[in-house]
Amino acid sequence: MELKTVELTKQYGKKKAVDCMNITLTEGVYGLLGANGAGKTTLMRLLCALQRPTGGRVLLDGQGIGSLGEEYRGLLGYLPQGFGYYPNFRAIDFLLYIAALKGLEGKAAERKARGLLEEVGLSREAKHRIRTFSGGMKQRLGIAQAMLNDPRILILDEPTTGLDPKERVRFRNLISAFSKGRIVILSTHIVSDVESIAERILVMKSGRIVHCGRPGEITSEIRGQVWECAIPAEQADRYVAQMNVSNLRNERDGRTVLRVIAGDKPMPNAELAEPNLEDLYLYYFREQDTGGGQVRERDSLAAASGAAPGHRASRDNGAPAAEGLSGEASGCGRDGEWKGGDVR
Amino acid sequence: MRKLMGYELRKLFGRRLTQAALLAAVLFSALFTVSTYQNKYASYGGRQASGGEAVALDKEVAARYAGELTDEKVRQMMDELAPKSGPQGLNAIYLYQNAMQSAVTARFSDMYGNWNGLRVAEVFGEEISIGYVDGWLSASRDMEKSFLFLSFAILIMLAPVYSGEYGGVDNLILASRYGRTKCASAKALAGILAAVLVTAGMLACNVGAAYLLYGREGLDCSILFAPLALTEGYIPFNITCGALLGYQALLSLTGAVCTAGVGLVLSAACRTPMIAVVASAAVHIVPTLLPVAESSPLFRLLALLPVYQMQFEALMSLGQLKAGMPYAVLALPVSAGILAVGYALSRRIFAAHEVA
Structure with a gap:
């Protein structure tokens, strides 16, 4: 099974939420990382045929998903971000309703719904009305409804929002067990979730996939740029304001250990650290500067070096391109755009 | 499909606003009936x-x-x-x-x-x-007011059929296998069925109450020999009270399905239930606000619209066709047309809806 986008574009007015995207997804779990407004939700909606693209196509095994219609939607499971629900429905009724929409009937639907309620830890609340549920419980119900039809393509938008750590672990295990032979795409701001579940990470920025790779490999992009350094605690605020700090840890001896992402050694006592996905996230999505509102992103460095944004680090530091990059031009090929080709 | 319709009906009747609107319509109807009965002299x-x-x-x-x-x-x-x-x-x-x-x-x-x-x-x-026709004719007049109220309650009830899903559940419905097909149909059919059911219920309540208060007397008598208040501007041809009630029942049902057709289209087209209620209520009432005299040929067309069907008397007062049938029977094909268009269009709009 192969889900492919061909020059997929979605534009709202002048803003391109998804910009001429070419990706090919095969079986596996894909973690979609990106800041707010990067276009993750729009991409997911386009993949679910919930929005019509302004340009380009989404193909499943070479066929347009629009023409596949019910057949495609029958393969799909989707958990939207902040999905609506019916407050007066009981959890089991809600799942049975969604099951009916998905074409499951009778005892099979009932069995499946109850099984999933068990799996997401809501079996005791099966007959409770949804209006009495906490945010986390609603989210778990949402996860259950997405999996009702044993979807071959499972798309989860911020699935771990509102889940406590125990539930997040349960969710990860559920997805890991479920993902075999399927395409699972999940977006989240909680980088550690993606890190532990996803086989491949897609980093999305301004409507484009700027990087793709396995979690271990993708972080190699910034190997040599993550530092740990101890400073007096009273100076911590100043350093945090000036540097790209991904973590701050207070020691008992009155010192603070900063984890800094910087191209050069930020201070004499700094030591190189092994980068993780959170560092990578911050590397790509540094917040706007406090001054003139100029975005301090590594793209400026990328442009300076003549490389495509987001791809600079791996080329600069000689790290191999992420697995699955075909190396073939994607066809979008405008200046300044990543030309790594299909993401596989 | 039946299962999906069952869920849609449950959603329709489960909403507080719908329950309040229907309860208000029933209370108004009861008030009209009791008030008319108490004021008999x-x-x-x-x-x-x-x-x-x-x-x-x-x-x-x-x-x-x-x-x-x-x-x-x-x-x-x-x-x-x-x-x-x-x-x-x-x-x-x-x-x-x-x-x-x-x-x-x-x-x-x-x-x-x-x-x-x-x-x-x-x-x-x-x-x-x-014979004694005053009771049934008074009941008929009361029903006219009740059904007008009910038509607004129906619009309130149907406003969220589609637009109520646009708050987020549309993501789930439209991404599901039958969301754009069977579910869209089930919603429209459930809406129409709900409109017919509440109208039939209201009709049964009113006829039952009239029977209890006025008995069977007069059902086989002509409506023409009635007290002055019930003859002025009233139906100008000879039918019995029983036949009149039959036409009223028919027109209230055709009016209900017409109203449902319009309500469903606006429910699918509007982003929120509140906008859908306002838009459909406006569309429903506009024909009565147009400066068209009852003697105008244009009125003969306007009178076939849902709001006049629910009021029924204005439509029945337009006389008979050449074949001797009341002009009002033309409401049947008109209703069927509005219903068919409403069903197909609302379904199509929902199926083509893009989540936002």
Whole structure:
């Protein structure tokens, strides 16, 4: 099974939420990382045929998903971000309703719904009305409804929002067990979730996939740029304001250990650290500067070096391109755009 | 499909606003019925009565003259019932003592309470059967108001059918296998069914209440020989009270499905239920606000719209077709058309909806 986008574009007015995207997804779990407004939700909606693209196509095994219609939607499971629900429905009724929409009937639907309620830890609340549920419980119900039809393509938008750590672990295990032979795409701001579940990470920025790779490999992009350094605690605020700090840890001896992402050694006592996905996230999505509102992103460095944004680090530091990059031009090929080709 | 319809009906009737709107319609209807019954007045042979006693007195008077209306019977009624000119020379036609007296003076009296010289054939053109029709005709008038209220309740009920999903559940529905097909159909069908059910329920309640209050009397009598308040601007051809109720029931149901058709389209087209309610209520009421005289040919078209079907009297007052059928029967094809368009269009709009 192969889900492919061909020059997929979605534009709202002048803003391109998804910009001429070419990706090919095969079986596996894909973690979609990106800041707010990067276009993750729009991409997911386009993949679910919930929005019509302004340009380009989404193909499943070479066929347009629009023409596949019910057949495609029958393969799909989707958990939207902040999905609506019916407050007066009981959890089991809600799942049975969604099951009916998905074409499951009778005892099979009932069995499946109850099984999933068990799996997401809501079996005791099966007959409770949804209006009495906490945010986390609603989210778990949402996860259950997405999996009702044993979807071959499972798309989860911020699935771990509102889940406590125990539930997040349960969710990860559920997805890991479920993902075999399927395409699972999940977006989240909680980088550690993606890190532990996803086989491949897609980093999305301004409507484009700027990087793709396995979690271990993708972080190699910034190997040599993550530092740990101890400073007096009273100076911590100043350093945090000036540097790209991904973590701050207070020691008992009155010192603070900063984890800094910087191209050069930020201070004499700094030591190189092994980068993780959170560092990578911050590397790509540094917040706007406090001054003139100029975005301090590594793209400026990328442009300076003549490389495509987001791809600079791996080329600069000689790290191999992420697995699955075909190396073939994607066809979008405008200046300044990543030309790594299909993401596989 | 049936299962999906069941869920849609459950959603429809589970909403607080729908329940409140339907309850309000029922309460208004009950209020109209009780108020009309309590306000009944009759005087005859020195006796005066109101409410249920007035109804009994009216029935007693009507029983004396029940049957085919003849010239002899008219003159007898004029002698026995017609009041002479009232205080300050008030036109005798407008004096009310009881239902039979008002009926006979409305047609056969001059302003002084004397026979106006008209014969039955001249007034009605054919033989008519008379009796106690005041109760059922009053009930019919009340139902007219009730159904107008109900049509707004139906619009409130149907407004969220599609637009209510646009708050987030549309993501789940439209991404599911049958969301754009069977679910869209189930929603429309459930909406239409719900409209028919509540209208039939309201009809049954009203007819049941009228039966309890007024009995069976008059159902086989002509609507033409009725008290003045019920004849002015009323249906100009001879049918029995029973037939009138039949037409009213039919038109209330066709009006309900028409209303449902319009409501469903606007529900699918509007982003929120509140906008859908306002838009559909505006579309529903606009025909009554247009400056079109009832004598205008344009009114004959406007009267076929849902709001007039629910009011029914305006439509029935447009007379008969050449074949002798009431003009109002044209509401049937019009309703079928509006319903078909409403069903197909609402379904199509929802199926093509892009989540936002």
